[in-house]
Amino acid sequence: MIEEQFATGNSFIHNLDPRVKIIAAVSFSVVVAVSDKFLALLPALAVSLLLIALAKLPIKRVFYRLLLVNGLILFLWFVIPFTYKGERLFGIGPLIATKEGILFAAQITVKSNAILLGMIAFLSTTPIFSFGHAMGQLHFPDKLTYLFLFTFRYIHVIFQEYRRLINAMRVRGFVPRTNIHTYKSYAYLVGMLLVRSYDRAERIHKAMLCRGFNNKYYSLTQFCLRTEDILCLSLMLGVVSGLTILQWIVTI
Numbered sequence: 001m002i003e004e005q006f007a008t009g010n011s012f013i014h015n016l017d018p019r020v021k022i023i024a025a026v027s028f029s030v031v032v033a034v035s036d037k038f039l040a041l042l043p044a045l046a047v048s049l050l051l052i053a054l055a056k057l058p059i060k061r062v063f064y065r066l067l068l069v070n071g072l073i074l075f076l077w078f079v080i081p082f083t084y085k086g087e088r089l090f091g092i093g094p095l096i097a098t099k100e101g102i103l104f105a106a107q108i109t110v111k112s113n114a115i116l117l118g119m120i121a122f123l124s125t126t127p128i129f130s131f132g133h134a135m136g137q138l139h140f141p142d143k144l145t146y147l148f149l150f151t152f153r154y155i156h157v158i159f160q161e162y163r164r165l166i167n168a169m170r171v172r173g174f175v176p177r178t179n180i181h182t183y184k185s186y187a188y189l190v191g192m193l194l195v196r197s198y199d200r201a202e203r204i205h206k207a208m209l210c211r212g213f214n215n216k217y218y219s220l221t222q223f224c225l226r227t228e229d230i231l232c233l234s235l236m237l238g239v240v241s242g243l244t245i246l247q248w249i250v251t252i
Helices: 016-032 038-055 061-079 098-122 128-137 142-171 180-210 228-249
Strands: 086-093 095-098
Touching: 016 038, 016 098, 016 228, 038 228, 061 098, 086 098, 095 098, 095 142, 128 142, 128 228, 142 180
Parallel strands: none
Antiparallel strands: 086 095
């Protein structure tokens, strides 16, 4: 099973209604994603850091997750400043870095980290099945909710199947090398994994039909809005409104 490292805790963020977390995370992320002014992006990053602090998450684990995203962003820093048209700032041999390119790369960096930290604070602190139930109660498309829950439920099963296939290949003396045999072996591995996943999906679907599944997922989990939930949602919507004002109304 996928390890939910941040789902357990007793912080203010952990105890919020999952529906409130989803609404707050989606609205915050959408506004930050379409923003392109540092006047809005920097406060958004500060809000995300505050949310991480309120969630009382282990800084080391959060930092590791940031490394994964910022690894890609670091690559963009080697490309965008030298390919974006604009005012010349400095040159490295035939490469010319532009002021607009550097600002654009900085926007991507701040924007990505703000969204990721906000998502970690709100969504990673929610157990997966509670998150799925909340999606259903917020009237997300049924197919999307089923896909999310079943993916979480069975992805570890597919991983176990992958490990069994890898072990079978090793028992037969397979040693990966840079040659056609290795490439074909891995292609057969992927194909066999897809075939077995399809077969398992068919068996699961038939088992569900035998148990009366009628394309409707019924949740026994009932959520109840508390004063803290309403207050948090109001504050987050206020923050989102403030970021919107900074982005599209305030001109400096």
